[in-house]
Amino acid sequence: MTVQKDPDGSEKKYLHKFADFAGKRVLEIGCGEGRLTRQYANAPHSTFAIDLDADALRVAVIDKPSDLHNKVHFLRAESEHVPFARETFDIAVLAWSL
């Protein structure tokens, strides 16, 4: 089945309108297969993207572009127990998750 999501790129446009990711430390919650992550992850200093779905995370890792290798990290974690210390991130992105 061929489904296209957001062929006009509206989501990316609005994401960058609402936040300046340049050089920031970013946490993304509910990253799934990393579709949204790939739309901004070039800009931040580092991105940690979490989800509970192990299969989706496997796809996210496989699809991660090589230039993001050291900048983006996909982890399996619950959003109610984020495995990071206090005041670690400049930006949090709740991706279709509330």
Add this chain to the structure above:
Amino acid sequence: MVHTLSEIRRVLVPNGILIDLRPVLDRWQIEVISAREIREAGRMQDFPLGLADDAAANQSVARAAENGWLVREQEEFFPFVYSWDSPKQMEEWIEEEWEGFIEPDQESNRATRSAWALADGDARVQVQMKMLITRWRKLEG
């Protein structure tokens, strides 16, 4: 959901930003689109389960704001398109991914198939989702 927002507040630096990005049910429009034209074919029906999800999300962010955890700075709606090769593919997707949340009503299904039958060879079927993006800021201290 409130726990998630509490965790976000914990890991954000003072003055840090939360971007909340999510679809909002609003009888999303179904269209048959080709290079030559766009035909509006109908709308989705919103089911109670999906509407309850939206209400719960709204309550959670309202609670976070009441608690003084976060301050809403900017908010906007924008369209997010899902597009398929045919009405059948759209119906299969809805059954697999969105069952219980939304569904085209019978009239919209009929109208979509009619529009499809009359459409050009390059036509696709699409749903215009309504997306909400909000920027919140964590207060200092």
